[in-house]
Amino acid sequence: MKRIWLQRLTAFDRKLVLLLSALVFLSFLVPLRQEAGARLLVESGDKTLFVASLDQPQLVELSGPLGLTRFEIKDGAVRVLSSPCPNKICIGLGAARHSGDLLACVPNRLVFRIAGKSAEGQGYDLLSR
Protein backbone atom coordinates (compact mmCIF):
# COMPACT_ATOMS: atom_id res chain seq x y z
CA MET A 1 0.00 0.00 0.00
CA LYS A 2 2.73 2.38 1.05
CA ARG A 3 4.71 1.48 -1.98
CA ILE A 4 1.83 2.45 -4.28
CA TRP A 5 1.52 6.04 -3.06
CA LEU A 6 5.27 6.42 -2.89
CA GLN A 7 5.52 5.27 -6.49
CA ARG A 8 3.09 8.02 -7.49
CA LEU A 9 5.42 10.70 -6.19
CA THR A 10 7.93 11.98 -8.71
CA ALA A 11 11.44 13.06 -7.80
CA PHE A 12 10.20 16.65 -7.88
CA ASP A 13 7.39 15.80 -5.44
CA ARG A 14 9.84 14.27 -3.02
CA LYS A 15 12.10 17.33 -3.19
CA LEU A 16 9.07 19.54 -2.63
CA VAL A 17 8.02 17.47 0.38
CA LEU A 18 11.53 17.66 1.80
CA LEU A 19 11.79 21.40 1.19
CA LEU A 20 8.43 22.21 2.78
CA SER A 21 9.13 19.90 5.72
CA ALA A 22 12.46 21.66 6.28
CA LEU A 23 10.76 25.10 6.13
CA VAL A 24 8.10 24.08 8.64
CA PHE A 25 10.77 22.63 10.92
CA LEU A 26 12.87 25.82 10.67
CA SER A 27 9.86 28.00 11.42
CA PHE A 28 9.67 26.30 14.81
CA LEU A 29 13.37 26.82 15.48
CA VAL A 30 13.70 30.52 14.61
CA PRO A 31 11.43 31.99 17.33
CA LEU A 32 12.86 29.54 19.84
CA ARG A 33 16.31 30.85 19.09
CA GLN A 34 15.14 34.46 19.54
CA GLU A 35 13.66 33.71 22.96
CA ALA A 36 16.51 31.56 24.23
CA GLY A 37 17.98 34.34 26.37
CA ALA A 38 16.98 37.69 27.73
CA ARG A 39 18.39 40.77 25.97
CA LEU A 40 18.99 44.27 27.19
CA LEU A 41 17.84 47.12 24.98
CA VAL A 42 18.82 50.66 25.88
CA GLU A 43 16.65 53.26 24.20
CA SER A 44 16.66 57.03 24.01
CA GLY A 45 13.60 58.58 22.41
CA ASP A 46 12.77 56.51 19.36
CA LYS A 47 16.33 55.20 18.98
CA THR A 48 17.75 51.94 20.27
CA LEU A 49 21.29 52.79 21.38
CA PHE A 50 22.49 49.43 22.63
CA VAL A 51 21.49 45.76 22.51
CA ALA A 52 23.26 42.94 24.35
CA SER A 53 22.59 39.53 25.79
CA LEU A 54 22.23 39.37 29.57
CA ASP A 55 24.38 36.25 29.43
CA GLN A 56 27.51 38.26 28.55
CA PRO A 57 28.94 40.26 31.48
CA GLN A 58 30.21 43.70 30.52
CA LEU A 59 30.56 47.30 31.63
CA VAL A 60 29.09 49.87 29.28
CA GLU A 61 28.96 53.66 29.12
CA LEU A 62 26.29 55.45 27.11
CA SER A 63 25.92 59.12 26.54
CA GLY A 64 22.74 61.12 27.21
CA PRO A 65 21.99 64.85 27.32
CA LEU A 66 23.57 65.18 30.81
CA GLY A 67 26.63 63.03 30.18
CA LEU A 68 27.71 59.42 30.62
CA THR A 69 25.59 56.79 32.29
CA ARG A 70 27.61 53.73 33.27
CA PHE A 71 25.94 50.36 33.68
CA GLU A 72 26.88 46.74 34.24
CA ILE A 73 25.59 43.45 32.88
CA LYS A 74 26.40 40.74 35.40
CA ASP A 75 24.76 37.53 36.64
CA GLY A 76 21.97 37.80 34.06
CA ALA A 77 20.92 41.28 35.16
CA VAL A 78 21.63 44.92 34.39
CA ARG A 79 22.10 47.70 36.94
CA VAL A 80 23.10 51.34 36.64
CA LEU A 81 26.42 52.05 38.38
CA SER A 82 26.80 55.78 37.88
CA SER A 83 24.87 58.57 36.25
CA PRO A 84 25.11 62.35 35.93
CA CYS A 85 21.44 62.80 36.97
CA PRO A 86 20.76 64.75 40.21
CA ASN A 87 18.81 62.24 42.30
CA LYS A 88 20.43 58.93 41.23
CA ILE A 89 17.03 57.21 41.28
CA CYS A 90 18.18 54.98 38.42
CA ILE A 91 20.95 53.60 40.64
CA GLY A 92 18.54 53.07 43.53
CA LEU A 93 16.20 51.06 41.30
CA GLY A 94 18.62 48.14 41.52
CA ALA A 95 18.81 45.36 38.94
CA ALA A 96 16.51 44.40 36.07
CA ARG A 97 16.61 40.77 34.96
CA HIS A 98 13.15 39.59 33.86
CA SER A 99 11.54 40.02 30.49
CA GLY A 100 9.49 43.23 30.65
CA ASP A 101 11.55 44.77 33.46
CA LEU A 102 12.37 48.45 32.96
CA LEU A 103 14.90 50.85 34.41
CA ALA A 104 15.23 54.49 33.43
CA CYS A 105 17.51 57.42 33.93
CA VAL A 106 14.86 60.04 33.24
CA PRO A 107 17.04 63.19 33.27
CA ASN A 108 19.61 61.54 31.00
CA ARG A 109 16.81 60.20 28.75
CA LEU A 110 17.88 56.53 28.85
CA VAL A 111 15.47 53.61 29.14
CA PHE A 112 16.73 50.09 29.90
CA ARG A 113 14.37 47.34 28.82
CA ILE A 114 14.70 43.57 29.14
CA ALA A 115 13.28 41.71 26.14
CA GLY A 116 13.16 38.09 25.12
CA LYS A 117 12.66 35.16 27.41
CA SER A 118 14.38 35.24 30.79
CA ALA A 119 15.20 32.16 32.81
CA GLU A 120 12.63 32.92 35.48
CA GLY A 121 9.15 34.12 34.68
CA GLN A 122 8.38 37.59 35.94
CA GLY A 123 5.12 36.46 37.52
CA TYR A 124 3.48 39.87 37.23
CA ASP A 125 2.38 42.38 34.61
CA LEU A 126 3.39 45.70 36.15
CA LEU A 127 5.43 46.84 39.12
CA SER A 128 4.24 49.58 41.46
CA ARG A 129 7.03 51.26 43.39
Add this chain to the structure above:
Amino acid sequence: MFARPQWVILLLLVVAGLVWWRAPGGERQLVRTALIMGTLVELKVFGTNEDELERATAAAFAEMRRVEALLTSYRPESEISRLSRAAGPFIVSEETAALLQRGQLLARQTGGAFDLTLGQLKQVWGIESDRPLVPSQAELQAALTAIGPEALQIEGRSVSKRSAELQVELGGIAKGYAVDRVLEMLRQAGVTSAAVNAGGDIGLLGAKQGQPWRIAIQHPRKTGELLTVLPLVNRAVVTSGDYERYFERNGIRYHHIFDPRTGSPARGCQSVTVVAADAATADALATAAFVLGPQQGLRLLERLPEVEGLLVGRDGGIFQTSGLQREEP
Protein backbone atom coordinates in the same frame (compact mmCIF):
# COMPACT_ATOMS: atom_id res chain seq x y z
CA MET B 1 -5.49 5.97 -3.13
CA PHE B 2 -4.73 9.58 -4.12
CA ALA B 3 -3.58 10.86 -7.50
CA ARG B 4 -0.42 12.96 -7.60
CA PRO B 5 -2.10 16.42 -7.75
CA GLN B 6 -4.22 15.44 -4.77
CA TRP B 7 -1.09 14.63 -2.78
CA VAL B 8 0.38 18.02 -3.59
CA ILE B 9 -2.87 19.78 -2.63
CA LEU B 10 -3.07 17.78 0.61
CA LEU B 11 0.53 18.68 1.41
CA LEU B 12 -0.07 22.37 0.77
CA LEU B 13 -3.16 22.26 3.00
CA VAL B 14 -1.09 20.70 5.79
CA VAL B 15 1.58 23.42 5.42
CA ALA B 16 -1.09 26.15 5.37
CA GLY B 17 -2.63 24.65 8.49
CA LEU B 18 0.71 24.65 10.29
CA VAL B 19 1.42 28.24 9.26
CA TRP B 20 -2.04 29.32 10.50
CA TRP B 21 -1.43 27.45 13.76
CA ARG B 22 1.95 29.14 14.17
CA ALA B 23 0.59 32.60 13.43
CA PRO B 24 -0.04 34.91 16.44
CA GLY B 25 -3.53 34.80 17.89
CA GLY B 26 -6.19 37.39 17.19
CA GLU B 27 -5.35 39.71 20.09
CA ARG B 28 -1.92 41.30 20.31
CA GLN B 29 -0.15 43.18 23.03
CA LEU B 30 1.56 46.44 22.17
CA VAL B 31 4.05 47.81 24.70
CA ARG B 32 5.33 51.38 24.43
CA THR B 33 7.34 53.55 26.80
CA ALA B 34 8.02 57.27 27.03
CA LEU B 35 9.64 59.68 29.46
CA ILE B 36 6.93 62.11 30.57
CA MET B 37 6.29 64.08 33.78
CA GLY B 38 9.76 63.30 35.00
CA THR B 39 9.16 59.58 35.01
CA LEU B 40 9.11 56.47 32.86
CA VAL B 41 5.66 55.79 31.46
CA GLU B 42 4.92 52.28 30.24
CA LEU B 43 1.80 51.51 28.26
CA LYS B 44 0.53 47.97 27.55
CA VAL B 45 -2.43 47.73 25.20
CA PHE B 46 -4.27 44.71 23.83
CA GLY B 47 -6.20 44.67 20.56
CA THR B 48 -6.48 43.08 17.17
CA ASN B 49 -5.49 45.95 14.90
CA GLU B 50 -1.88 46.97 15.43
CA ASP B 51 -2.22 50.25 13.50
CA GLU B 52 -5.16 51.30 15.66
CA LEU B 53 -3.23 50.37 18.79
CA GLU B 54 -0.26 52.45 17.62
CA ARG B 55 -2.52 55.45 16.99
CA ALA B 56 -4.22 55.01 20.36
CA THR B 57 -0.92 54.83 22.28
CA ALA B 58 0.47 57.85 20.43
CA ALA B 59 -2.67 59.83 21.31
CA ALA B 60 -2.44 58.64 24.93
CA PHE B 61 1.18 59.81 25.27
CA ALA B 62 0.26 63.13 23.62
CA GLU B 63 -2.51 63.58 26.19
CA MET B 64 -0.07 62.90 29.01
CA ARG B 65 2.33 65.52 27.63
CA ARG B 66 -0.57 67.99 27.46
CA VAL B 67 -1.35 67.34 31.13
CA GLU B 68 2.35 67.75 31.95
CA ALA B 69 2.41 71.15 30.25
CA LEU B 70 -0.74 72.20 32.11
CA LEU B 71 -0.11 71.02 35.65
CA THR B 72 3.55 70.55 36.49
CA SER B 73 5.36 73.11 38.61
CA TYR B 74 8.71 72.58 36.85
CA ARG B 75 7.25 74.07 33.65
CA PRO B 76 7.36 77.86 34.21
CA GLU B 77 4.51 78.43 31.75
CA SER B 78 2.15 75.79 33.13
CA GLU B 79 -1.10 77.05 34.63
CA ILE B 80 0.02 75.84 38.03
CA SER B 81 3.31 77.77 37.83
CA ARG B 82 1.46 80.92 36.75
CA LEU B 83 -1.06 80.43 39.57
CA SER B 84 1.83 80.16 42.03
CA ARG B 85 3.28 83.44 40.76
CA ALA B 86 -0.09 85.25 40.81
CA ALA B 87 -0.62 87.83 43.54
CA GLY B 88 -4.41 88.01 43.17
CA PRO B 89 -7.29 85.93 41.77
CA PHE B 90 -6.14 83.92 38.76
CA ILE B 91 -8.30 82.39 36.04
CA VAL B 92 -7.43 78.79 35.20
CA SER B 93 -8.93 76.36 32.70
CA GLU B 94 -12.04 74.41 33.66
CA GLU B 95 -9.92 71.27 33.75
CA THR B 96 -7.40 72.73 36.21
CA ALA B 97 -10.18 74.21 38.35
CA ALA B 98 -11.92 70.82 38.51
CA LEU B 99 -8.70 69.05 39.53
CA LEU B 100 -7.95 71.70 42.17
CA GLN B 101 -11.44 71.18 43.57
CA ARG B 102 -10.94 67.43 43.68
CA GLY B 103 -7.60 67.93 45.39
CA GLN B 104 -9.14 70.30 47.90
CA LEU B 105 -11.87 67.75 48.69
CA LEU B 106 -9.23 65.06 49.24
CA ALA B 107 -7.24 67.49 51.41
CA ARG B 108 -10.32 68.00 53.59
CA GLN B 109 -11.15 64.27 53.70
CA THR B 110 -7.62 63.50 54.88
CA GLY B 111 -7.56 66.26 57.49
CA GLY B 112 -4.85 68.10 55.59
CA ALA B 113 -2.47 65.14 55.32
CA PHE B 114 -2.72 65.58 51.56
CA ASP B 115 -1.96 69.19 50.68
CA LEU B 116 -1.98 71.05 47.36
CA THR B 117 0.06 73.97 48.64
CA LEU B 118 3.46 72.57 49.60
CA GLY B 119 5.38 74.17 46.74
CA GLN B 120 7.47 76.43 48.98
CA LEU B 121 8.30 73.53 51.27
CA LYS B 122 9.53 71.49 48.33
CA GLN B 123 11.71 74.40 47.26
CA VAL B 124 13.38 74.95 50.64
CA TRP B 125 14.32 71.27 50.81
CA GLY B 126 15.53 71.30 47.19
CA ILE B 127 14.50 67.66 47.17
CA GLU B 128 14.49 67.32 43.39
CA SER B 129 17.55 69.43 42.78
CA ASP B 130 21.12 68.18 42.66
CA ARG B 131 21.82 69.97 45.98
CA PRO B 132 19.11 69.03 48.48
CA LEU B 133 19.56 70.44 51.98
CA VAL B 134 18.04 70.28 55.45
CA PRO B 135 16.34 73.66 56.05
CA SER B 136 16.34 75.53 59.35
CA GLN B 137 13.26 75.54 61.60
CA ALA B 138 12.63 79.17 60.62
CA GLU B 139 12.72 78.28 56.93
CA LEU B 140 10.30 75.42 57.52
CA GLN B 141 7.86 77.62 59.43
CA ALA B 142 7.96 80.24 56.67
CA ALA B 143 7.28 77.58 54.04
CA LEU B 144 4.27 76.28 56.01
CA THR B 145 2.65 79.71 56.38
CA ALA B 146 -0.89 79.84 54.96
CA ILE B 147 -0.89 76.23 53.65
CA GLY B 148 -3.77 73.80 54.18
CA PRO B 149 -7.07 72.60 52.71
CA GLU B 150 -8.56 76.12 52.89
CA ALA B 151 -5.54 77.86 51.39
CA LEU B 152 -7.18 78.07 47.96
CA GLN B 153 -10.53 79.63 47.22
CA ILE B 154 -11.96 78.25 44.00
CA GLU B 155 -15.00 79.89 42.47
CA GLY B 156 -15.70 78.62 38.98
CA ARG B 157 -12.43 79.14 37.11
CA SER B 158 -11.15 81.80 39.49
CA VAL B 159 -8.59 80.68 42.06
CA SER B 160 -7.44 82.89 44.93
CA LYS B 161 -4.59 82.02 47.27
CA ARG B 162 -4.70 82.85 50.97
CA SER B 163 -1.24 84.32 50.59
CA ALA B 164 0.51 85.71 47.52
CA GLU B 165 3.63 83.67 48.38
CA LEU B 166 1.72 80.38 48.44
CA GLN B 167 3.11 77.91 45.89
CA VAL B 168 0.71 75.34 44.45
CA GLU B 169 2.18 71.89 43.94
CA LEU B 170 0.15 69.08 42.39
CA GLY B 171 2.89 66.45 42.64
CA GLY B 172 0.64 64.26 44.77
CA ILE B 173 -2.23 64.10 42.30
CA ALA B 174 -1.18 65.30 38.81
CA LYS B 175 0.55 62.08 37.75
CA GLY B 176 -2.44 60.02 38.85
CA TYR B 177 -4.71 62.40 36.94
CA ALA B 178 -2.54 62.01 33.83
CA VAL B 179 -2.85 58.22 34.13
CA ASP B 180 -6.64 58.58 34.30
CA ARG B 181 -6.59 60.77 31.19
CA VAL B 182 -4.49 58.18 29.33
CA LEU B 183 -7.02 55.46 30.14
CA GLU B 184 -9.87 57.74 29.05
CA MET B 185 -8.14 58.38 25.70
CA LEU B 186 -7.67 54.64 25.18
CA ARG B 187 -11.30 53.96 26.13
CA GLN B 188 -12.45 56.54 23.59
CA ALA B 189 -10.28 54.85 20.96
CA GLY B 190 -12.18 51.62 21.57
CA VAL B 191 -9.50 49.86 23.61
CA THR B 192 -10.93 47.53 26.24
CA SER B 193 -7.76 46.08 27.75
CA ALA B 194 -4.80 48.26 28.74
CA ALA B 195 -2.48 49.17 31.57
CA VAL B 196 -0.43 52.29 32.13
CA ASN B 197 2.39 52.60 34.64
CA ALA B 198 3.75 56.09 35.26
CA GLY B 199 6.60 55.53 37.69
CA GLY B 200 4.46 53.38 39.99
CA ASP B 201 1.14 55.15 39.42
CA ILE B 202 -0.79 52.41 37.64
CA GLY B 203 -4.15 52.53 35.90
CA LEU B 204 -5.89 49.44 34.53
CA LEU B 205 -8.52 49.29 31.82
CA GLY B 206 -10.48 46.04 31.87
CA ALA B 207 -8.78 42.71 32.40
CA LYS B 208 -5.76 41.16 30.70
CA GLN B 209 -7.08 38.61 28.21
CA GLY B 210 -9.88 37.60 30.54
CA GLN B 211 -7.68 37.36 33.63
CA PRO B 212 -6.96 39.99 36.30
CA TRP B 213 -3.82 42.05 35.81
CA ARG B 214 -1.11 40.98 38.27
CA ILE B 215 0.36 44.10 39.89
CA ALA B 216 3.52 43.55 41.90
CA ILE B 217 4.35 45.84 44.81
CA GLN B 218 8.03 46.63 45.42
CA HIS B 219 9.44 45.70 48.83
CA PRO B 220 10.43 49.03 50.44
CA ARG B 221 13.69 47.80 51.90
CA LYS B 222 14.78 44.83 49.73
CA THR B 223 15.70 46.13 46.30
CA GLY B 224 14.47 43.81 43.58
CA GLU B 225 12.16 41.87 45.91
CA LEU B 226 8.40 41.99 45.89
CA LEU B 227 6.15 42.64 48.85
CA THR B 228 3.06 41.13 47.29
CA VAL B 229 1.08 40.77 44.08
CA LEU B 230 -2.42 42.24 43.63
CA PRO B 231 -4.83 40.67 41.09
CA LEU B 232 -6.90 43.60 39.77
CA VAL B 233 -9.37 44.58 37.05
CA ASN B 234 -10.43 48.14 36.19
CA ARG B 235 -8.61 49.69 39.16
CA ALA B 236 -5.79 52.11 39.87
CA VAL B 237 -2.81 51.34 42.11
CA VAL B 238 -0.36 53.89 43.48
CA THR B 239 2.58 53.31 45.82
CA SER B 240 4.29 56.07 47.80
CA GLY B 241 7.56 55.14 49.44
CA ASP B 242 10.60 56.64 51.11
CA TYR B 243 13.11 54.51 49.21
CA GLU B 244 13.52 56.10 45.77
CA ARG B 245 13.66 59.87 46.09
CA TYR B 246 15.77 60.70 49.09
CA PHE B 247 19.11 62.02 50.26
CA GLU B 248 21.13 61.32 53.40
CA ARG B 249 22.82 63.73 55.83
CA ASN B 250 24.66 62.50 58.92
CA GLY B 251 23.15 59.05 58.55
CA ILE B 252 19.55 60.32 58.38
CA ARG B 253 17.42 59.62 55.31
CA TYR B 254 15.37 62.59 54.08
CA HIS B 255 12.76 61.60 51.51
CA HIS B 256 10.26 63.52 49.40
CA ILE B 257 6.93 62.92 51.20
CA PHE B 258 6.51 65.82 53.60
CA ASP B 259 4.25 66.02 56.62
CA PRO B 260 2.38 69.36 56.33
CA ARG B 261 2.22 69.54 60.15
CA THR B 262 6.00 69.62 60.58
CA GLY B 263 7.43 70.44 57.17
CA SER B 264 9.76 67.44 57.46
CA PRO B 265 9.62 64.03 55.78
CA ALA B 266 6.86 61.86 57.29
CA ARG B 267 8.37 59.10 59.43
CA GLY B 268 5.49 56.67 60.10
CA CYS B 269 5.78 54.45 57.02
CA GLN B 270 8.23 52.88 54.63
CA SER B 271 5.61 52.59 51.90
CA VAL B 272 1.88 52.84 51.26
CA THR B 273 0.01 51.26 48.36
CA VAL B 274 -3.53 52.39 47.62
CA VAL B 275 -6.03 50.72 45.28
CA ALA B 276 -8.89 52.96 44.13
CA ALA B 277 -11.29 53.47 41.25
CA ASP B 278 -9.08 56.16 39.71
CA ALA B 279 -5.38 56.97 39.87
CA ALA B 280 -5.74 60.62 40.94
CA THR B 281 -7.58 59.52 44.09
CA ALA B 282 -5.15 56.64 44.72
CA ASP B 283 -2.21 59.04 44.25
CA ALA B 284 -3.49 61.59 46.77
CA LEU B 285 -4.58 58.95 49.30
CA ALA B 286 -1.23 57.12 49.14
CA THR B 287 0.52 60.39 50.08
CA ALA B 288 -2.04 61.14 52.81
CA ALA B 289 -1.88 57.67 54.38
CA PHE B 290 1.92 57.79 54.29
CA VAL B 291 1.85 61.12 56.15
CA LEU B 292 -0.68 59.87 58.71
CA GLY B 293 1.29 56.71 59.52
CA PRO B 294 0.09 53.10 59.53
CA GLN B 295 -2.68 53.19 62.15
CA GLN B 296 -4.31 56.49 61.20
CA GLY B 297 -3.63 55.86 57.53
CA LEU B 298 -5.33 52.47 57.72
CA ARG B 299 -8.37 54.00 59.41
CA LEU B 300 -8.58 56.63 56.65
CA LEU B 301 -8.46 54.03 53.88
CA GLU B 302 -10.97 51.74 55.64
CA ARG B 303 -13.59 54.44 55.90
CA LEU B 304 -13.44 55.53 52.24
CA PRO B 305 -15.63 53.63 49.75
CA GLU B 306 -13.98 51.62 46.93
CA VAL B 307 -10.54 52.12 48.45
CA GLU B 308 -8.12 49.46 49.70
CA GLY B 309 -4.58 49.79 50.93
CA LEU B 310 -1.41 48.11 52.11
CA LEU B 311 0.86 50.02 54.50
CA VAL B 312 4.37 49.13 55.63
CA GLY B 313 5.20 50.79 58.93
CA ARG B 314 8.60 52.24 59.75
CA ASP B 315 9.56 49.02 61.57
CA GLY B 316 8.49 46.87 58.60
CA GLY B 317 5.13 45.83 60.06
CA ILE B 318 2.43 45.30 57.44
CA PHE B 319 -1.07 46.74 57.75
CA GLN B 320 -3.83 46.17 55.20
CA THR B 321 -7.47 47.08 54.72
CA SER B 322 -10.05 44.35 55.23
CA GLY B 323 -11.08 44.12 51.58
CA LEU B 324 -7.63 43.90 49.98
CA GLN B 325 -6.98 40.70 48.05
CA ARG B 326 -3.35 39.85 47.58
CA GLU B 327 -1.14 36.93 46.65
CA GLU B 328 2.30 35.83 47.66
CA PRO B 329 4.86 36.93 45.06
